[in-house]
Amino acid sequence: MLDYLAARLIQQNWSVKSLLRELVLTRTYRLDSSHDQLGSDRDPDNRLLWRMNRRRLDAESLLDAMLSVSGRLQTDLGGPQIRSGTTNDYNYRHDSNRRALYWPVLRNSLPxxxxxxxxxxxxxxxxxRENSSTTPQALFLMNNPWVLQQADHSAQRLLGHRLDGDHGRIQLIVRATLGRPPTPEELQSMLAFVGSENDDKTLRLKKWAQVIQVLFASIDFRYLR
Amino acid sequence: MSQPIFTRRDALGAAACGFGQLALTGLLNTSASAAPSNPLRPRQPHLPPRAKRIIFLFMQGGPSHVDSFDYKPVLEKRDGETLPFDDARAIAKSGKRGSQQLLKKPLWKFRQYGESGRWVSDLFPETARHSDKLCLLHSMHTEGVAHGPATLFLHCGSTNFVRPSMGAWINYGLGSENENLPGFVSICPSPGNGGARNYGSAFLPPVFQGTTMGTAGGPAADAKIRDLVNSRLPRQQQRQQFNLLRSLNNGQLPSNTRDTELEAVINSFELAWRMQSHAPDILDLSGETAATQALYGINQPQTDNFGRQCLMARRLSEAGVRFIQVTYGDGSPNPAWDQHSNLPKHAEHARRVDRPVAGLLEDLDQRGLLDDTIVWWGAEFGRTPYAQDRGTGRDHNPDGFTVWLAGGGLKPAFAYGSTDEFGHVAVEKKMHMHDLHATLLHLLGIDHLRLTYRHSGRDFRLTDVHGEVVNELFS
Structure with missing residues (x-):
């Protein structure tokens, strides 16, 4: 396989871009990670790539993904990372809406x-990096003010759209967060949770923010599969 | 540990009532053994443990041992004499030995206390009343002349390399006794002199790092575990939201195969939910009687802050947290006890900690907790018996100082080792910081030689290739 790819790279005039395009357009690359009994029986470790290996979103991707759903993500390139006037890294306030790539990495104040x-x-x-599933992660997704804020922004954005009812809103927000349509069960439980479309606006915003926060905390938001 | 009869997956698959069943099981089984995927589940110690947990009272900056627990009458007699000393800072700077120094007598009167007749100065009259509970280590010595390296050495066993902190090692070695709480809590840690490294996990998995509450110099009344409480939703509403999350996550688990990784994610939410339900009560001091609060000096201006920290430590130790650090310090680059030029300021710090520390010892003792809890009082180093720059304070002294231990498995009313006649250098039964680490791990049932973690191609230990367990301290 590596020999083949090396030959292709040379044939295509050493273009890494072409090589990448070829790789990502393969059937193998575009497989999802769903289970298959035959594959699982013959090659449980997926050494032969009969499916995609599930990938967990790292810290940077989680941050970018939440900002992107909330509509706050600034996608500008380059420029200074650290707020001007900063003299000390202790207790640095991280409040950027830029991609995580541009968040400063300060030894004494990690975001x-x-x-x-x-x-x-x-x-x-x-x-x-470690790949842990810890209580502080769960507490962060359940209670952290920044997460609550991104859920608020997302809810405002969602309710601002002209859409045909809550059914359509759930379709849209689940696609935005999980990259797939909701399952019938998900649709049902979310519809039940948000309550009536005639509720007053503040309550509606609150309920929708809670739903979106739940999506942020759900397995399918934290994994690509 | 025996496997539970029902795995989480079985329970989910079989129970028509889904998570309700699990929640019930959770209520019935509050020990951390319930969840096999919990990385903080309790682990079997190497040795029969003599104690279950440690409360470390960190006196940041280095209180003077010759003004507190290491009585040297010769300093009184020869006060003001100039003599040559091998000063650690002078050696570090220029290699010069035998620099001329001005002997300085202790500023506080020493008295004898208890049946052991232990000498303690008037800096700590309240702690002194508990002399017969203390196991004093007079022959401590350590690495690092400056706060940064010495503080890192105290916490992580290394002055310069990034290494896991002692609490993280213990958390890794033993797990948490209580699944609703972290195994390692640091109350009001300082951001300086190593900062987060002093409660960090370095190359150990991050789950073992210390959970912090508040920060040094900040009010202890505001010291909280981060993200433990939802600022918006009342409990009942958050429960509804949590149930929605449960149903979504449950639906997103693959239905036809076991998936331990995703189950760990789901389990992390269950643990978080339980922690959120229980921990705030444990950290709430308002349920303590007025008498207990008074014991710690709470509601008195001088002692309120450190008193609250110490009472929180007792409540956490009662609830099964393995390693609790309580820091007396501030957020400045010059730590609290660092009296280079103004030794009398020691009195102010002592007033703030003395009653709370004594209160903690008494309270633990009354509740029977002192039997299996170690209280460790100390700093990154001590101070010189001579004045700094012939002035009005004392410089750092890593070559000889005192720390004391009390409780679980230690000899009470005991004093180990000694410094020279001036209190400068540990001479008899010298005890290095590595030895203290090894001994404390041993008391918890951990063999410091066997508690290792493989990183960068080799096994690492808290004590590197050093450390002797001092059996003489054990009761």
């Missing part, structure tokens, strides 16, 4: 999302 979601310890060399 809480980074700290909780296995970002590499900036004081040491880390070859591979």
């Amino acid at each position: 809480e999302l980074f700290r909780v979601f296995d970002f590499a310890n900036p004081s040491m060399v880390t070859g591979r």
Whole structure:
């Protein structure tokens, strides 16, 4: 396989872009990670790539994904990362809406999302990050003010759309957060949770923000599969 | 540990009432053994443990041992004499030995206390009343002349490399006794002199790092575990939201195969939910009687802050947290006890900690907790018996100082080792910081030689290649 890819790279005039395009357009690359009894019996470790390996969103992707759903993500390139006038990294206030790539990595003040979601310890060399599932992560997704705020922004954005009822809203927000349509069960439980479309606006916003926060905390938001 | 008869998956598959069944099981089985995927589940110790947990009272900056627990009458007699000393800072700076120093007598009168007749100065009259509970280590020595390296050495066993903190090692070695709480809590840690590294997990999985509450210099009344409480939703409403999350996550588990990783994610939410339900009560001091609060000096201006920290430590230890650090310090680069030029300021710090520390010892003792809880009082180093720059304070001294331990498995009314006649250098039965680490791990049932973690191609330990367990301290 590597020999073949090396030959292709040379044939295509050493274009890495072409090589990548070829790779991502393959059937194998576009497989999802769903289970298959035959594959699982013959090759449980997926060495032959009969399916996609499930991938967990790292801290940076989680941050970008939430900002993107809330509509706050700034996608500008380059420029300074640290707020001007900063003299000390202790207690640095991280409140950027830029991509996580542009968030400063300060040894004495990692953003809480980074700290909780296995970002590499900036004081040491880390070859591979941990892949943990911890209580602080769950508490962060359930209670952290920044997460609540992104859910608020997302709810405002969603309710601002002209859509045909809550059914359509759920379709849209589940696609935006999970990249797939809701299952009938998901649709049902979310519809039941948000209550009546005739409720007053404040209550509606509150309920929708809670639903979106639940989507942020759900397995399918935290994994690509 | 025996496997539970029902795995979470079985229970979900079989029970028509879904998570209701699990929630019930959770109520009936509050020990951390319930969930096999919980990385903080309790682990079997190497040795029969003599104690279950440690409360470390960190006196940031280095209180002077010759003004508190290490009585040296010769300092009184020869006060003001100039003598040559091997000063650690002078050696570090220029390599010079035998620098001329001005002996300085203790500023506080020493008295004898208890049946052991232990000498303690008037800095700590309240703690002194508990002399017969203390196991004093007079021959401590350590690495690092400056706060940064010495503080890192105290917490992580290394002055320069990034290493896991002692609490993280213990958390990794033993797990948490209580699944509703973290195994390692640091109350009001300082952001300086190593900051987060002092409660960090370095290369150990991050789940073992310390959970912090508040920050040094901040009011202890506001010290909270981060994100433990939802600022908006009342309990009942959040429960509804949580049930929605449960149903979504449950539906997103693959239905035809076991998936331990995703089950761990689901389990992390269940643990978080339980922690959120229980921990705020544990951290709420308002249910303590007025008498108990008074014991710690709460509601008195000098002692309120540290008193609250100590009472929180007792409540956490009662609830089964393995390692609780309580820091007396501030957020500044010059830590609290660092009296280079103004030694009398020691009195102010002592007033703030003395009653709370004594209260903690008494309270633990009354509740029978002192039998299996170790209280460790100490700092990154001590101070010199001579004045700094011939002035009015004392410089750092890593070559000889005192820390004391009390409780679980330790000899009460005991004093180990000694410094020279001036209190400068540990001479008899020297006890290095590595030895203290090894001994404390041993008391918890951990063999410091066997508590290892493989990183970068080799096994690491808290004590590196050093550390002797000092059996003489054990009761």
